[in-house]
Amino acid sequence: MRSTRTHVASLRTRLFVLIVVPLILVALASSGVRYWSAQGMSKDLYDDTLKVVAHAVAREVVLTKGDLLTDALLDSLVGALGDPIYYQVRAADGRFVTGYFDAPVPEADLDLPGGTPVFFDAQYHNRPVRAVILREFIADPDFDGWTTVQVWQTVSQRQALSLSLLGESAINLFLMVIAAAVLVWFGINRGLGPLTDLREAVALRNENELSPIRRGVPPEVAPLVETINTLFARLREELARRNAFIGNAAHQLRNPVAAIQAQAESALGTTDPAQRIERLQDLAEAARRLSRISHQLLNFDIAAEGRGGASSKPAEFSGMVAEVARRHVPRALSAGVDMELEPAAEPLMVAGNGVMLQEAIDNLIDNALKYGCPKGSRLSLVVRSDDGDAVLTVSDSGPGVPPHAHEMIFDRFVRLAEDGDNGCGLGLSIVRAIAQAAGGSASIVPTQNGCTVELRLPVVAAEKSTESIAALASNPQAAE
Incomplete structure:
Protein backbone atom coordinates (compact mmCIF):
# COMPACT_ATOMS: atom_id res chain seq x y z
CA MET A 1 0.00 0.00 0.00
CA ARG A 2 1.42 3.38 -1.00
CA SER A 3 2.18 5.70 1.91
CA THR A 4 0.27 8.99 1.92
CA ARG A 5 2.68 10.68 4.32
CA THR A 6 3.81 14.07 3.04
CA HIS A 7 7.56 14.63 3.02
CA VAL A 8 8.46 17.64 5.14
CA ALA A 9 11.97 19.09 5.28
CA SER A 10 13.68 19.09 8.66
CA LEU A 11 13.43 22.17 10.84
CA ARG A 12 17.21 22.58 10.66
CA THR A 13 17.13 22.64 6.84
CA ARG A 14 14.16 24.99 6.72
CA LEU A 15 15.82 27.47 9.08
CA PHE A 16 19.08 27.26 7.15
CA VAL A 17 17.32 27.91 3.84
CA LEU A 18 15.18 30.73 5.25
CA ILE A 19 18.29 32.48 6.56
CA VAL A 20 20.90 31.77 3.86
CA VAL A 21 18.71 32.27 0.78
CA PRO A 22 17.91 35.89 1.72
CA LEU A 23 21.65 36.44 2.29
CA ILE A 24 22.36 35.14 -1.21
CA LEU A 25 19.65 37.37 -2.69
CA VAL A 26 21.07 40.37 -0.85
CA ALA A 27 24.56 39.48 -2.12
CA LEU A 28 23.27 39.25 -5.70
CA ALA A 29 21.48 42.58 -5.37
CA SER A 30 24.61 44.11 -3.86
CA SER A 31 26.68 42.77 -6.77
CA GLY A 32 24.26 44.35 -9.23
CA VAL A 33 24.47 47.69 -7.45
CA ARG A 34 28.25 47.34 -7.32
CA TYR A 35 28.41 46.67 -11.07
CA TRP A 36 26.23 49.68 -11.79
CA SER A 37 28.41 51.82 -9.51
CA ALA A 38 31.59 50.45 -11.13
CA GLN A 39 30.30 51.35 -14.57
CA GLY A 40 29.59 54.89 -13.45
CA MET A 41 32.97 55.17 -11.78
CA SER A 42 34.90 53.85 -14.80
CA LYS A 43 32.87 56.11 -17.10
CA ASP A 44 33.71 59.20 -15.04
CA LEU A 45 37.35 58.16 -14.78
CA TYR A 46 37.82 57.57 -18.50
CA ASP A 47 35.76 60.63 -19.45
CA ASP A 48 38.01 62.82 -17.33
CA THR A 49 41.01 61.21 -18.97
CA LEU A 50 39.58 61.80 -22.45
CA LYS A 51 39.04 65.47 -21.55
CA VAL A 52 42.67 65.77 -20.48
CA VAL A 53 43.76 64.06 -23.70
CA ALA A 54 41.66 66.52 -25.73
CA HIS A 55 43.37 69.46 -24.03
CA ALA A 56 46.75 67.83 -24.61
CA VAL A 57 45.99 67.25 -28.29
CA ALA A 58 44.92 70.88 -28.71
CA ARG A 59 48.12 72.09 -27.05
CA GLU A 60 50.30 69.75 -29.06
CA VAL A 61 48.70 70.72 -32.38
CA VAL A 62 49.20 74.41 -31.66
CA LEU A 63 52.83 73.83 -30.76
CA THR A 64 53.53 71.74 -33.87
CA LYS A 65 51.49 74.02 -36.16
CA GLY A 66 49.06 71.21 -37.07
CA ASP A 67 51.45 68.29 -37.38
CA LEU A 68 50.54 64.80 -36.14
CA LEU A 69 51.09 63.88 -32.55
CA THR A 70 54.41 62.28 -31.86
CA ASP A 71 54.50 58.48 -31.51
CA ALA A 72 55.95 58.83 -28.05
CA LEU A 73 52.94 60.88 -26.88
CA LEU A 74 50.44 58.47 -28.46
CA ASP A 75 52.18 55.48 -26.95
CA SER A 76 52.17 57.07 -23.51
CA LEU A 77 48.46 57.93 -23.80
CA VAL A 78 47.53 54.43 -24.99
CA GLY A 79 49.66 52.89 -22.24
CA ALA A 80 47.88 55.01 -19.65
CA LEU A 81 44.37 54.36 -20.95
CA GLY A 82 44.73 50.84 -22.35
CA ASP A 83 42.49 51.33 -25.39
CA PRO A 84 43.56 52.87 -28.74
CA ILE A 85 43.06 56.64 -28.97
CA TYR A 86 41.91 58.47 -32.08
CA TYR A 87 41.72 62.22 -32.62
CA GLN A 88 40.78 64.87 -35.13
CA VAL A 89 41.44 68.64 -35.18
CA ARG A 90 39.52 71.15 -37.32
CA ALA A 91 40.12 74.89 -37.64
CA ALA A 92 37.52 77.55 -37.00
CA ASP A 93 36.37 77.51 -40.61
CA GLY A 94 35.84 73.72 -40.52
CA ARG A 95 39.08 73.00 -42.31
CA PHE A 96 40.61 69.62 -41.45
CA VAL A 97 43.92 70.18 -39.67
CA THR A 98 45.20 66.80 -38.49
CA GLY A 99 44.19 63.36 -37.16
CA TYR A 100 41.73 60.85 -38.62
CA PHE A 101 39.32 61.84 -41.37
CA ASP A 102 36.54 59.38 -40.41
CA ALA A 103 35.73 60.66 -36.96
CA PRO A 104 32.42 59.54 -35.38
CA VAL A 105 29.61 61.93 -36.17
CA PRO A 106 27.66 63.23 -33.17
CA GLU A 107 23.93 63.62 -33.20
CA ALA A 108 22.61 66.55 -35.16
CA ASP A 109 21.02 68.21 -32.13
CA LEU A 110 24.12 67.91 -29.96
CA ASP A 111 24.93 71.30 -28.44
CA LEU A 112 28.65 72.23 -28.63
CA PRO A 113 29.29 75.21 -26.35
CA GLY A 114 32.72 76.79 -26.43
CA GLY A 115 35.22 75.77 -23.76
CA THR A 116 33.08 72.91 -22.44
CA PRO A 117 33.79 69.26 -23.34
CA VAL A 118 30.81 67.33 -24.71
CA PHE A 119 30.78 63.51 -24.50
CA PHE A 120 28.75 61.05 -26.59
CA ASP A 121 28.68 57.36 -27.49
CA ALA A 122 29.08 56.21 -31.09
CA GLN A 123 30.31 53.42 -33.39
CA TYR A 124 33.71 53.47 -35.05
CA HIS A 125 34.51 50.68 -37.51
CA ASN A 126 31.65 48.66 -35.96
CA ARG A 127 33.13 49.00 -32.50
CA PRO A 128 31.57 50.97 -29.61
CA VAL A 129 33.56 54.06 -28.70
CA ARG A 130 33.34 56.94 -26.29
CA ALA A 131 34.06 60.37 -27.79
CA VAL A 132 34.58 63.91 -26.53
CA ILE A 133 34.39 67.17 -28.50
CA LEU A 134 36.18 70.24 -27.17
CA ARG A 135 35.96 73.69 -28.79
CA GLU A 136 38.76 76.06 -27.72
CA PHE A 137 39.45 79.60 -28.87
CA ILE A 138 43.03 79.76 -30.14
CA ALA A 139 44.59 83.15 -31.03
CA ASP A 140 47.05 81.94 -33.60
CA PRO A 141 47.54 82.92 -37.25
CA ASP A 142 47.01 79.35 -38.40
CA PHE A 143 43.94 78.63 -36.26
CA ASP A 144 42.63 82.08 -35.27
CA GLY A 145 39.19 81.22 -33.79
CA TRP A 146 37.27 78.34 -32.29
CA THR A 147 39.28 75.19 -32.97
CA THR A 148 37.40 71.89 -32.62
CA VAL A 149 39.27 68.92 -31.10
CA GLN A 150 37.58 65.50 -31.11
CA VAL A 151 39.05 62.51 -29.30
CA TRP A 152 37.51 59.03 -29.15
CA GLN A 153 38.49 55.69 -27.71
CA THR A 154 37.14 52.12 -27.64
CA VAL A 155 35.39 51.09 -24.42
CA SER A 156 36.79 47.59 -23.85
CA GLN A 157 38.98 48.74 -20.97
CA ARG A 158 36.07 50.54 -19.36
CA GLN A 159 34.02 47.33 -19.44
CA ALA A 160 37.03 45.34 -18.24
CA LEU A 161 37.44 47.71 -15.29
CA SER A 162 33.73 47.40 -14.41
CA LEU A 163 33.87 43.60 -14.62
CA SER A 164 37.05 43.56 -12.55
CA LEU A 165 35.44 45.63 -9.81
CA LEU A 166 32.34 43.41 -10.01
CA GLY A 167 34.47 40.27 -9.77
CA GLU A 168 36.30 41.50 -6.71
CA SER A 169 33.03 42.50 -5.09
CA ALA A 170 31.41 39.16 -5.98
CA ILE A 171 34.34 37.21 -4.54
CA ASN A 172 34.20 39.18 -1.30
CA LEU A 173 30.45 38.76 -1.03
CA PHE A 174 30.70 35.04 -1.85
CA LEU A 175 33.28 34.52 0.89
CA MET A 176 31.10 36.48 3.30
CA VAL A 177 28.02 34.39 2.41
CA ILE A 178 30.00 31.15 2.83
CA ALA A 179 31.29 32.30 6.21
CA ALA A 180 27.78 33.41 7.22
CA ALA A 181 26.29 30.06 6.08
CA VAL A 182 28.82 28.14 8.18
CA LEU A 183 28.13 30.30 11.21
CA VAL A 184 24.36 30.05 10.65
CA TRP A 185 24.53 26.24 10.38
CA PHE A 186 26.59 26.06 13.54
CA GLY A 187 24.19 28.44 15.30
CA ILE A 188 21.11 26.49 14.19
CA ASN A 189 22.61 23.23 15.45
CA ARG A 190 23.37 24.85 18.77
CA GLY A 191 19.98 26.54 18.91
CA LEU A 192 18.12 23.30 18.16
CA GLY A 193 20.00 21.43 20.86
CA PRO A 194 17.00 21.54 23.25
CA LEU A 195 14.81 19.97 20.56
CA THR A 196 17.36 17.19 20.12
CA ASP A 197 17.31 16.60 23.88
CA LEU A 198 13.51 16.60 23.79
CA ARG A 199 13.52 14.02 21.00
CA GLU A 200 15.81 11.79 23.05
CA ALA A 201 13.56 12.20 26.07
CA VAL A 202 10.50 11.16 24.06
CA ALA A 203 12.40 8.27 22.46
CA LEU A 204 13.14 6.87 25.94
CA ARG A 205 9.44 6.54 26.69
CA ASN A 206 7.54 3.30 26.12
CA GLU A 207 4.27 1.78 27.29
CA ASN A 208 5.83 1.20 30.72
CA GLU A 209 7.49 4.61 31.05
CA LEU A 210 5.08 7.48 30.48
CA SER A 211 6.26 9.86 33.18
CA PRO A 212 6.21 13.60 32.36
CA ILE A 213 9.16 15.19 30.58
CA ARG A 214 10.89 17.52 33.00
CA ARG A 215 13.87 18.72 30.93
CA GLY A 216 14.42 22.43 30.58
CA VAL A 217 13.29 23.75 27.19
CA PRO A 218 13.03 27.22 25.61
CA PRO A 219 9.76 29.12 26.11
CA GLU A 220 8.80 28.51 22.46
CA VAL A 221 8.90 24.72 23.02
CA ALA A 222 7.27 24.71 26.45
CA PRO A 223 3.66 24.46 25.09
CA LEU A 224 4.70 21.43 23.02
CA GLY A 306 -16.91 8.28 27.25
CA ARG A 307 -18.52 6.88 24.12
CA GLY A 308 -21.81 6.96 25.97
CA GLY A 309 -21.74 10.75 26.10
CA ALA A 310 -23.81 13.39 24.42
CA SER A 311 -25.22 12.94 20.96
CA SER A 312 -26.63 15.50 18.56
CA LYS A 313 -30.30 14.49 19.03
CA PRO A 314 -31.95 15.09 22.43
CA ALA A 315 -34.55 12.59 23.70
CA GLU A 316 -37.61 12.94 25.95
CA PHE A 317 -36.66 11.37 29.27
CA SER A 318 -40.09 10.23 30.53
CA GLY A 319 -40.79 8.45 27.25
CA MET A 320 -37.40 6.75 27.40
CA VAL A 321 -38.03 5.50 30.97
CA ALA A 322 -41.52 4.26 29.98
CA GLU A 323 -40.13 2.36 27.00
CA VAL A 324 -37.51 0.57 29.13
CA ALA A 325 -39.99 -0.14 31.94
CA ARG A 326 -42.40 -1.87 29.52
CA ARG A 327 -39.73 -4.48 28.80
CA HIS A 328 -39.62 -5.47 32.49
CA VAL A 329 -43.39 -5.67 33.04
CA PRO A 330 -43.67 -9.43 32.26
CA ARG A 331 -40.78 -10.17 34.61
CA ALA A 332 -42.32 -8.04 37.38
CA LEU A 333 -45.70 -9.72 36.96
CA SER A 334 -44.18 -13.20 37.12
CA ALA A 335 -42.30 -12.22 40.29
CA GLY A 336 -45.44 -10.76 41.90
CA VAL A 337 -44.03 -7.22 41.93
CA ASP A 338 -46.26 -4.18 41.43
CA MET A 339 -44.27 -1.77 39.18
CA GLU A 340 -45.59 1.76 38.76
CA LEU A 341 -44.28 4.75 36.75
CA GLU A 342 -44.94 8.42 37.52
CA PRO A 343 -43.84 10.55 34.53
CA ALA A 344 -42.80 14.19 34.75
CA ALA A 345 -45.42 16.91 34.46
CA GLU A 346 -43.68 18.44 31.44
CA PRO A 347 -41.41 17.02 28.71
CA LEU A 348 -37.78 16.77 29.81
CA MET A 349 -35.32 16.72 26.93
CA VAL A 350 -31.93 15.24 27.77
CA ALA A 351 -28.84 15.06 25.58
CA GLY A 352 -26.99 11.80 25.52
CA ASN A 353 -26.41 8.55 23.72
CA GLY A 354 -29.94 7.14 23.64
CA VAL A 355 -28.84 3.51 23.59
CA MET A 356 -26.51 3.95 26.57
CA LEU A 357 -29.06 5.96 28.56
CA GLN A 358 -31.58 3.18 28.04
CA GLU A 359 -28.92 0.72 29.21
CA ALA A 360 -28.50 2.74 32.43
CA ILE A 361 -32.26 2.79 33.06
CA ASP A 362 -32.45 -0.93 32.26
CA ASN A 363 -29.69 -1.68 34.79
CA LEU A 364 -31.44 0.31 37.50
CA ILE A 365 -34.73 -1.56 37.01
CA ASP A 366 -32.99 -4.92 36.67
CA ASN A 367 -30.94 -4.30 39.82
CA ALA A 368 -34.07 -3.34 41.78
CA LEU A 369 -36.09 -6.38 40.60
CA LYS A 370 -33.18 -8.73 41.29
CA TYR A 371 -32.14 -7.54 44.75
CA GLY A 372 -34.84 -5.25 46.17
CA CYS A 373 -38.25 -6.59 45.20
CA PRO A 374 -39.44 -9.68 47.06
CA LYS A 375 -42.74 -11.22 46.03
CA GLY A 376 -45.70 -8.96 46.75
CA SER A 377 -43.57 -5.80 46.99
CA ARG A 378 -43.70 -2.64 44.95
CA LEU A 379 -41.21 -0.96 42.56
CA SER A 380 -41.69 2.77 42.03
CA LEU A 381 -40.26 4.78 39.09
CA VAL A 382 -40.61 8.57 39.36
CA VAL A 383 -39.45 11.07 36.73
CA ARG A 384 -39.36 14.74 37.76
CA SER A 385 -37.64 18.04 37.09
CA ASP A 386 -35.27 19.42 39.71
CA ASP A 387 -33.10 22.52 39.39
CA GLY A 388 -32.66 22.21 35.61
CA ASP A 389 -32.06 18.45 35.70
CA ALA A 390 -34.16 15.49 34.70
CA VAL A 391 -34.27 13.09 37.68
CA LEU A 392 -35.28 9.42 37.77
CA THR A 393 -35.69 7.77 41.18
CA VAL A 394 -36.02 3.99 41.37
CA SER A 395 -37.34 2.88 44.78
CA ASP A 396 -37.74 -0.72 45.90
CA SER A 397 -38.90 -2.46 49.10
CA GLY A 398 -35.85 -4.64 49.68
CA PRO A 399 -33.28 -4.74 52.47
CA GLY A 400 -31.63 -1.54 51.21
CA VAL A 401 -27.96 -0.56 51.15
CA PRO A 402 -26.01 0.22 54.35
CA PRO A 403 -24.92 3.87 54.61
CA HIS A 404 -21.24 2.97 54.50
CA ALA A 405 -21.77 1.27 51.11
CA HIS A 406 -23.66 4.09 49.37
CA GLU A 407 -20.58 5.04 47.34
CA MET A 408 -18.83 1.70 47.35
CA ILE A 409 -21.80 0.05 45.61
CA PHE A 410 -20.99 2.05 42.44
CA ASP A 411 -17.46 0.62 42.21
CA ARG A 412 -16.67 -2.11 39.71
CA PHE A 413 -17.25 -5.71 40.74
CA VAL A 414 -18.51 -4.74 44.19
CA ARG A 415 -21.37 -6.92 45.50
CA LEU A 416 -23.00 -6.90 48.92
CA ALA A 417 -22.89 -10.16 50.87
CA GLU A 418 -26.65 -10.65 50.59
CA ASP A 419 -26.50 -10.36 46.78
CA GLY A 420 -25.66 -13.99 46.48
CA ASP A 421 -23.97 -15.24 43.32
CA ASN A 422 -26.38 -13.91 40.72
CA GLY A 423 -24.54 -10.76 39.65
CA CYS A 424 -21.10 -9.56 38.70
CA GLY A 425 -21.12 -6.14 40.41
CA LEU A 426 -21.15 -4.02 37.25
CA GLY A 427 -24.76 -2.82 36.96
CA LEU A 428 -24.55 0.33 39.09
CA SER A 429 -21.01 1.03 37.90
CA ILE A 430 -22.34 1.15 34.34
CA VAL A 431 -25.16 3.46 35.43
CA ARG A 432 -22.77 5.97 37.03
CA ALA A 433 -20.31 5.84 34.10
CA ILE A 434 -23.08 6.51 31.56
CA ALA A 435 -24.52 9.32 33.69
CA GLN A 436 -21.14 11.02 34.08
CA ALA A 437 -20.44 10.69 30.36
CA ALA A 438 -23.72 12.55 29.71
CA GLY A 439 -22.87 15.25 32.26
CA GLY A 440 -25.06 13.84 35.04
CA SER A 441 -24.70 11.71 38.15
CA ALA A 442 -26.00 8.60 39.92
CA SER A 443 -26.26 8.18 43.68
CA ILE A 444 -28.07 6.42 46.53
CA VAL A 445 -30.77 8.48 48.27
CA PRO A 446 -30.92 7.69 52.01
CA THR A 447 -34.35 6.26 52.96
CA GLN A 448 -35.91 4.49 55.95
CA ASN A 449 -37.03 1.43 53.97
CA GLY A 450 -35.67 -0.23 50.84
CA CYS A 451 -33.24 1.38 48.44
CA THR A 452 -33.71 4.47 46.28
CA VAL A 453 -31.30 5.17 43.43
CA GLU A 454 -31.33 8.57 41.77
CA LEU A 455 -30.24 9.12 38.16
CA ARG A 456 -29.78 12.82 37.37
CA LEU A 457 -29.21 14.17 33.82
CA PRO A 458 -28.95 17.78 32.62
CA VAL A 459 -31.82 19.14 30.55
CA VAL A 460 -30.78 20.60 27.20
CA ALA A 461 -31.12 24.31 26.31
CA ALA A 462 -34.59 25.73 25.78
CA GLU A 463 -34.23 26.28 22.03
CA LYS A 464 -33.09 22.70 21.51
CA SER A 465 -35.94 21.39 23.69
CA THR A 466 -38.51 23.36 21.69
CA GLU A 467 -37.25 21.92 18.42
CA SER A 468 -37.28 18.37 19.83
CA ILE A 469 -40.79 18.74 21.29
CA ALA A 470 -42.05 20.01 17.95
CA ALA A 471 -40.49 17.01 16.28
CA LEU A 472 -42.18 14.67 18.78
CA ALA A 473 -45.51 16.37 18.25
CA SER A 474 -45.30 15.88 14.50
CA ASN A 475 -44.13 12.26 14.89
CA PRO A 476 -45.41 10.67 18.13
CA GLN A 477 -43.84 7.33 17.26
CA ALA A 478 -40.36 8.86 17.56
CA ALA A 479 -40.54 8.56 21.34
CA GLU A 480 -41.41 4.90 21.28
Missing part, protein backbone atom coordinates in the same frame (compact mmCIF):
# COMPACT_ATOMS: atom_id res chain seq x y z
CA VAL A 225 6.20 19.75 26.08
CA GLU A 226 3.03 20.48 28.07
CA THR A 227 0.94 18.94 25.30
CA ILE A 228 3.16 15.85 25.21
CA ASN A 229 2.97 15.48 28.98
CA THR A 230 -0.82 15.79 28.80
CA LEU A 231 -0.87 13.07 26.15
CA PHE A 232 1.35 10.87 28.33
CA ALA A 233 -1.05 11.38 31.26
CA ARG A 234 -4.03 10.36 29.13
CA LEU A 235 -2.12 7.33 27.88
CA ARG A 236 -1.25 6.35 31.46
CA GLU A 237 -4.89 6.60 32.47
CA GLU A 238 -6.05 4.67 29.42
CA LEU A 239 -3.47 1.92 29.89
CA ALA A 240 -4.33 1.65 33.58
CA ARG A 241 -8.03 1.43 32.71
CA ARG A 242 -7.40 -1.14 30.02
CA ASN A 243 -5.21 -3.25 32.27
CA ALA A 244 -7.78 -3.08 35.06
CA PHE A 245 -10.57 -3.99 32.65
CA ILE A 246 -8.63 -6.94 31.24
CA GLY A 247 -7.71 -8.19 34.72
CA ASN A 248 -11.23 -7.82 36.05
CA ALA A 249 -12.76 -9.36 32.93
CA ALA A 250 -10.42 -12.34 33.17
CA HIS A 251 -11.29 -12.75 36.84
CA GLN A 252 -15.05 -12.48 36.25
CA LEU A 253 -15.13 -14.77 33.23
CA ARG A 254 -12.90 -17.47 34.65
CA ASN A 255 -15.50 -19.02 36.95
CA PRO A 256 -18.45 -19.01 34.48
CA VAL A 257 -16.29 -20.54 31.77
CA ALA A 258 -15.03 -23.21 34.16
CA ALA A 259 -18.63 -23.89 35.26
CA ILE A 260 -19.78 -24.23 31.65
CA GLN A 261 -16.95 -26.64 30.91
CA ALA A 262 -17.66 -28.73 34.01
CA GLN A 263 -21.41 -28.91 33.33
CA ALA A 264 -20.86 -29.78 29.67
CA GLU A 265 -18.49 -32.61 30.62
CA SER A 266 -20.94 -33.80 33.27
CA ALA A 267 -23.80 -33.83 30.73
CA LEU A 268 -21.68 -35.81 28.28
CA GLY A 269 -20.65 -38.31 30.97
CA THR A 270 -24.10 -39.18 32.30
CA THR A 271 -26.33 -41.91 30.82
CA ASP A 272 -29.45 -41.00 32.77
CA PRO A 273 -31.75 -38.90 30.53
CA ALA A 274 -33.20 -37.02 33.50
CA GLN A 275 -29.77 -36.11 34.86
CA ARG A 276 -28.63 -35.10 31.37
CA ILE A 277 -31.57 -32.72 31.01
CA GLU A 278 -30.80 -31.28 34.45
CA ARG A 279 -27.13 -30.80 33.52
CA LEU A 280 -28.12 -29.18 30.22
CA GLN A 281 -30.44 -26.80 32.06
CA ASP A 282 -27.58 -25.86 34.39
CA LEU A 283 -25.37 -25.43 31.34
CA ALA A 284 -27.89 -23.11 29.68
CA GLU A 285 -28.18 -21.05 32.89
CA ALA A 286 -24.38 -20.74 33.11
CA ALA A 287 -24.24 -19.69 29.47
CA ARG A 288 -26.89 -17.02 30.08
CA ARG A 289 -24.94 -15.73 33.08
CA LEU A 290 -21.74 -15.63 31.00
CA SER A 291 -23.57 -13.74 28.28
CA ARG A 292 -24.89 -11.24 30.83
CA ILE A 293 -21.44 -10.71 32.33
CA SER A 294 -19.86 -10.25 28.89
CA HIS A 295 -22.58 -7.78 27.89
CA GLN A 296 -22.11 -5.75 31.05
CA LEU A 297 -18.32 -5.78 30.71
CA LEU A 298 -18.57 -4.38 27.19
CA ASN A 299 -21.13 -1.78 28.21
CA PHE A 300 -18.97 -0.68 31.11
CA ASP A 301 -15.96 -0.33 28.82
CA ILE A 302 -17.97 1.81 26.38
CA ALA A 303 -19.33 4.01 29.15
CA ALA A 304 -15.94 4.37 30.85
CA GLU A 305 -14.36 5.50 27.57
